[in-house]
Amino acid sequence: VSLENNQFTSLPAFNATPSQFSVFNNHLTFESLEANADVFINAGYYAPQDSVGTAASVVLTNGESVNLSALVGGANNHYQWTKNGDEISGATQANLTVTTDGTYSCAITNTVIPELTLYRRRVKVSGGIPQKTQTISFAALPNKTIGDAAFSLNATASSGLAVTYASSNTAVATVAGNTLTIVGTGTASITASQAGNAIYSPATPVSQTLTVNVILSAENNRPQAAQVYPNPFTEEVSVWIDSPKTEPLQLQITDMQGKSVYQSELPMTNQSNRIGGDLPSGAYLLHVQYGKHTQVFKLLKTQ
Numbered sequence: 206v207s208l209e210n211n212q213f214t215s216l217p218a219f220n221a222t223p224s225q226f227s228v229f230n231n232h233l234t235f236e237s238l239e240a241n242a243d244v245f246i247n248a249g250y251y252a253p254q255d256s257v258g259t260a261a262s263v264v265l266t267n268g269e270s271v272n273l274s275a276l277v278g279g280a281n282n283h284y285q286w287t288k289n290g291d292e293i294s295g296a297t298q299a300n301l302t303v304t305t306d307g308t309y310s311c312a313i314t315n316t317v318i319p320e321l322t323l324y325r326r327r328v329k330v331s332g333g334i335p336q337k338t339q340t341i342s343f344a345a346l347p348n349k350t351i352g353d354a355a356f357s358l359n360a361t362a363s364s365g366l367a368v369t370y371a372s373s374n375t376a377v378a379t380v381a382g383n384t385l386t387i388v389g390t391g392t393a394s395i396t397a398s399q400a401g402n403a404i405y406s407p408a409t410p411v412s413q414t415l416t417v418n419v420i421l422s423a424e425n426n427r428p429q430a431a432q433v434y435p436n437p438f439t440e441e442v443s444v445w446i447d448s449p450k451t452e453p454l455q456l457q458i459t460d461m462q463g464k465s466v467y468q469s470e471l472p473m474t475n476q477s478n479r480i481g482g483d484l485p486s487g488a489y490l491l492h493v494q495y496g497k498h499t500q501v502f503k504l505l506k507t508q
Contacts, residue, residue: 269333
């Protein structure tokens with residue numbers, strides 16, 4: 206069945222499944238396409254379709270607003286409005302009330318018809334309230350040590366809109382929502398952003414540097430004398446302690462989610478102890494404790 210490159214605005218529900226079903230380059234919306242979703246799964250070609258709505262220019266006066274609509278047929282539609290080509294944060298309904306200058310459009314997708322995006326024709330708005338500016342406040346981050354707990358990021362936007370975060374080095378820190386999780390030692394730039402909306406323009410992103418160190422001794426504020434080698438390793442890793450103390454040596458290996466995968470207590474002999482032979486390849490944290498002293502090492506086992 207070849208119905209492409211026509212002016213169809215609707216389709217009946219087809220009961221049979223043709224070997225090929227082409228309806229692209231028409232004026233169809235998701236309502237007709239959803240009714241034939243089973244046909245399109247195996248043999249259908251339905252994208253692209255014509256844009257929807259009417260292009261327009263609107264001049265606002267005396268603080269007026271204009272209501273824009275991108276509503277189309279379909280039970281599983283998702284809407285995302287844009288202004289001057291940039292997504293408007295939170296503008297995910299079929300209708301949008303506009304008070305500020307700009308060129309507006311909307312991208313419409315559908316979970317049942319995933320290969321098609323419909324676009325609302327553009328509306329240029331002028332004479333409205335100038336878009337407000339906003340700034341981000343993001344305090345410097347304290348230095349952390351490997352093994353520290355995840356913590357919340359607390360940047361704020363002067364607009365009151367939600368701030369998003371990104372890490373430049375996910376081997377050091379990852380961010381989910383506003384929670385930062387320490388993964389390894391080193392530095393990462395944590396950037397706070399706010400994309401703006403119909404009222405506020407995007408804020409200038411603000412970055413702060415996160416530094417993650419190894420755990421330091423309580424004595425003299427210097428690293429203890431534990432050594433781990435080779436690292437990365439393929440079979441076993443050696444742990445060697447140069448210490449006159451006689452306390453037992455506590456060794457624990459955890460995965461990067463904090464689950465313990467190895468634990469042992471060994472006598473302090475000033476000799477190397479070989480561990481890790483039974484571990485699958487991957488990244489781990491080795492916790493070495495002797496007396497009051499603790500060090501944490503990031504291990505990498507490779508095949």
